[in-house]
Amino acid sequence: MAPTVDTYKSNPLVHRDRRLGKSESAWVRSFACEDLKPLIVCRGPIRKEAMDVFEEMGIRHYGILLSEKDSIVYPNALAPELRQLTDNSRVHRVPDYSGASKEERVERMNQIVQIAKDNGYDSVFAGYGFMAEDEEFVATIERAGLKFIGPNSITQARAGKKDEAKRTALEVKVSVTPGINNVTARTLLRKFDTRKKLMLVVEAREFDIDPKILKNEKLPLEELADHILAASYAKGMDLFSIEELGEQVRLEVAQMFEKYPASRVRLKAIGGGGGKGQRILGGALLTAKDPSDPKLIEEAAAEAPALVREVLNEVKATGVGDNKNVLIELNIEQTRHNEIQLLGNGKWCVSLGGRDCSLQMHEQKLLEISVTQEGLAAAIARAEKAGRKEEAKSLQTDLEILKRMEDDAARFGQAVGLDSASTFECIVDRDRYYFMEVNTRIQVEHRVTELCYSLQFTNPQDPKDSFVVESLVEAMALLARHKERLPKPTRIPRFGAAAEARLNATDASLSPHAGGLIRFWSKPIDGEIRDDQGICLVNPDTGMFMRYRVAGAYDSNIALLLTKGDDRLDSYHQLSRVLGRTSLRGIQLATNLQFHYGLVNWFIGQNVMAKPTTRFVVPYLTLVGQLKEEANKLDVAFAFAEMKKHYAKQVAGEDPSVAKALAEVLDRKATLLTRPMEKLLEDPHLFAGWLSLNRNQYRIENGKLLWLRNPLGVLNDTYQYLNMAYDPKAPAAEVIWQHDDELLKKSIRFYQELRKTFGLQKDEFYKLNEILKSEAPQGGYDAETWGKIRAAHLGYEAGNELLGLLFMIAEAVKFFDFRVETNLDVTIPAYLNDPDLQARMKKILVPPPSTKADEIVAAFGGMFYRQEAPGRPPFVTEGQHFDKGQPLYIIEVMKMFNTVRAPFSGTVDKIIMTGGDGTVVSKGQPLFKITPDEKFVPVDPKAIELERRSRTGDHLKAVLMTLEQKFSDAGPKRTSVVAA
Incomplete structure (x- = not known):
């Protein structure tokens, strides 16, 4: 909810009374949730939203969980919700939400259960972060006799884990991305390649496996291996090393490259989410003259073992007994990322339209827009009326795909017994779509769907007796409290379109930028929906805006900015207005606000119905x-x-x-x-x-x-x-100066009158210019007036x-040349995909921190690591020579591991950074003393100035x-x- 009341809350079309217990209908009152006592164990905008929704539902006994990485000191407030929830007995603390290791994670789960029991909470809401998709956590909550406000543990197991979800999708005949789901089973079989050897493993380790499975000699070896692996996880044992897994992945990836020439392959840890635990390899094969060259394939596949370790590190699955399965999938290059919002109670499942989340980078979504059947049908009608046949045909294809995705998503949800909110994620390739994964939680962008549809629950015994739910958080609470009793709802269209921009702490190249301090944020304007974690809540004692430090311990998101409209163009115009009027200032603060403003207006200038792919943003940034x-x-x-x-x-x-x-x-x-x-x-x-x-x-x-x-x-x-x-x-300094404004307005009025006289449009200035060349009076003016008009024209245009x-x-x-075509495809000039050009333009957008010629400094702030993973050798040591492109160190910032590679070749003379792994460094901090192989020659400022003037002169000629x-x-x- 917006921290300052705006049209979103005050408009009766948007917001209804959520206190069902106050209804005149006995049937409606029976679904009241005032007695629900939830503990909120998430952070960011969703924590504040859950607090607001629970308050509006009449739920008074709720609490929030704070990590010690959440500052509770006002000058550095990372938990601004404390300005709203001032009852300290409802604020609870843990060292970290999910722990740094498997042991810490188990400890944290038990700690959360104990906090809930000690403080009278009967349920847990995990939002869209940390443990929201953790099957083990949900099962722990359930075993403790608490309700989980989200999908149950069985659904989490069947739909939340990427490999299980893919198998379920195949069972219910949903199209999936080509690839391999069971590389861990294949790794085990490479080590124990016969049934006899597998049975010896079971016997030696005393695994608890159903005897029927062990006696079934018709059971395929890969399925038997899966059962054995499941037993090993239960017992906390490893049956192969990460090195053996990496080698198997390398072999599988090489075969994928052979089977799909000139393609890339994506590795995904089964427990990833939000961009974590994913890597793509094989980029060199995309541009190779002969992508089937065995040597090139071998070189591309050789990256796999290191990337496997990276993805497992990011999802913290490197411990003994962790499920280390990794999906190996064909990377569909020209793909759009679409998702379907689902809601179910275990018996019924409904789909609530789609969202296009293709505009993303580093697997992190940036701009999300609604995709609904009603919106597409209206857009088709407009295109047909305007004679844009190719556009209408392209949109018709999208409409047909959306219908299929919604049907398949609902069928999948029913198959896994979905009993809360989840998202069915797909990749769309022209007239085809592939199921990707299910997020068994509420999504960051769920509000986009809320603005397009509400849910009407109707009494089966009386069609006139019903209530409407407009919040997915409210729907999740209802399901947790009254799951089986809730009848299947009807979705009701609300607004024609919605859009959401994620305001992140990133620099102009969209690289994470932690550590900034927000000192001022303009108030929301009319029509703006701002989910800002409560940052804009003022100090209750002074009424002043509080400073807020963006620490970056968890993720880069600062706020979600949403708008609604009659159609997509209207929602984009509203979003442009919001972004343009937003002022955010601070110390060492960098956000993607200007990126969003430029991007939204790029689409407004081209066509908002365009179909950008997930490969749009990087070449777009390169062009910028x-x-x-x-x-x-x-x-x-x-x-x-x-x-x-x-x-x-x-x-x-x-x-x-x-x-x-x-x-x-x-x-x-x-x-x-x-x-x-x-x-x-x-x-x-x-x-x-x-x-x-x-x-x-x-x-x-x-x-x-x-x-x-x-x-x-x-x-x-x-x-x-x-x-x-x-x-x-x-x-x-911030606006047009008064004398300039008066001159500009005077000139605009002058030309408006002339256009009116000659019946011309805005884009027909060249015609007016031709008319004004005539010395003979035109438009019914007398000679004296015409002379003054021509004189004024020359003066105004000077x-x-x-x-x-x-x-x-x-x-x-x-x-x-980077443009939207008439069929809505986006043409990206091929040269913008050149990795070297992309890297060079990133430095143009954000110049590297100033450094001495004999130093390498931190590219950005975050936690510094010298090696790939615990127990692995450091990337470089003192006295070692390094080559250009060689990994030097890793910086973890905002939950992503960033491997920083050498920009040139040289030798490490001394390691200045003496702290251990996990030490926090700041941007520009010296890390290594080095001797570069080539001497750096500083650029003469006078030469730069001469070049600027020469280039300016060239442009002036035209x-x-x-x-x-x-x-x-x-x-x-x-x-x-x-x-x-």
Whole structure:
């Protein structure tokens, strides 16, 4: 829930009274949940949302669990919910939510159960983090006689583990991704390759296995191996080493590469989630001339053992007796990530539409949008009416796929006895889809679905007796309390579309950026739905905004920003407005706010119904990096001075007053033109969105840039886009200056009247230009008035050519080659997939921390590790030579392990970082003293300046080629023109 009440809460169409116990209907009252006593064992936005929903349901006896990594000190508040829940007896603490090892995890589970029993809680809500999908944790809760507000342990086992879910999907005839689900069984069989040897393993280790299974000689060996492995997990034993597993994965991966040439392979730990425990290998085969070359396949597969260890480390499955199964799947390259929201009570299961989560990076979702049958049907109708046949056909395919996914998802949910909220995740490849996994929990993006559908539960004995549920958290609580009694609900459409942007603590390249301090956050605007963990709750004692430190111990998410609309375009426009008006400031603070603003407007400028794949974001960032690299070469002040010289040339030899007046006109417009330009050039994400919105405002003709729309209109929109519209109460540095605003508004009114006179549209400025070239009066004006109009036109347009430099930068980097086609596919230029270019552009977006030539410093902050895993040798030692691309260290930040590789080759002279593994380092902290193989030559600042001016001059040629024509068209009365 938004911390400050906005339309989401106050609009009766959106929010209903959740206190069923207050209903006049006895049947409805029977579903009251006021007596539920839940302990909330999750953090972030979902913890605050659960607190709000439980309060609204009339649940008063609930508590929250805090980890010691959650600060409870106001100046560094990582638990802002404490400003709302001030009863200390309902706030409980543990060292860490899930523990760092298997032993700690078991200890933590028992500790949570004890906290619940000691404090009178009867249920546990785990949200979407930590133990929400932990079958063992859920079973522990159930054995203790507590309710789990989420899927039960049996469902967790059948649907939550990726290998079991895939087997179930095959049983119920759901399409799955090609791959191998039982590599651990195959590893065991490689070691004990006969039934006799397997039986000896069972006997020697005294495994408890059903005798019927052991006596069934028709049972395939792989199935028998699975049963033996299950018994080994129960007894806490390992039957093979991680090295043996890695070798088996290597062999399987090599066979996958042979079977599917020019493809990559994805490794997924069965207990992963939220991007954890996944790696992709085989990138070199995508671009290889002969991807079936045995040597190349061998090299690509050789990465597998190290990656297996990485994924198991991330999901903490390296302990003795842990289930170390890893899925080996074909990586569908041109794929979209779609998911279906499910809700069930163990007998019935309903699907609640879909969400497109394709816009992601590092397996972490960034922007999520609703996909509903009603929304797609309406979009098809609009496309057909507008004559966009290819778009309509493409959307029809999506509608058919969505129907199949919803049907299959509900059937799968029923097959596993789903008794709460879960998500059926799929990858979509044009007219096909493949089941990927089930998240047996509520999702981060569940609110997207809530805005599109509500649930109506109707009395089977009386169709007029019903109640409506609009919150999935509320539905989960209802199911935990009244599971079997709840009748199958009907879904009711609410809003036409919804979108969610995840506001994360990341830098401009979307790399994690922990440690920043939030000092100010603007209030939510009308229509904004902000799930911000309660950060915007003020100090109850002072009424002041509290500082909030983004520690990054768990994940990078700061808040979820949602909007709704009549259709997807409307929801995108609303989201753009929210992002543009959001101000978030602090110390060493970096977020992806500007990335989202640029991205949302990129789609608005192209087509919001576009079908980006999961491979969209990295090449998009690479393109934005190129935009930044080219923008860095532009000197706006120098360009303005050069433009003034070109104008002066046009009046050379005439009355000196003409040149003086012309210079005064240009100087008056200097800040009006240059301030928004500099802001766009400074932030490439803002620039990318602006370019997409304005891509149809110009064209290049014979090397000249021609405006299709009046640049003053574009300039006016630019000030709005940059949230720089005039506001007398705002700091002058943040908005258009008053004299510039008056000039701009005056010019806009002037051209609006002319367009009205000649019946022209915004994008027909070139036609108005042609009309104004005529010395003979047009449009019914008399000669004197027409002369003043032409004079004013030349004055208002003077200098506006400068804006065209922004388009020349786009032309230089071929920005518009990255586009949405008429069939909604996104064309990504192949060169943007070059890993070397991607790495270089990442450094352009976020330059590496400054360092000495003989040092390697931490690329970003987090927990430092010198080796791949506990017990493994360090990546580098003192005196060791390292090659470019060789792993040097690992930094764990926001639950992801980031292997940092050498940017060049050299020798380690000394290890400066003396702390042990797990020591926290900050960005730029020296780690190694080194001697590079090649000497670094510093770049001369004067050479950089000369290059900027040269590049600026090149771009100016195209935008100033029209100047001579402009003055010749103006006629002989230049003095009056300039004076106007």
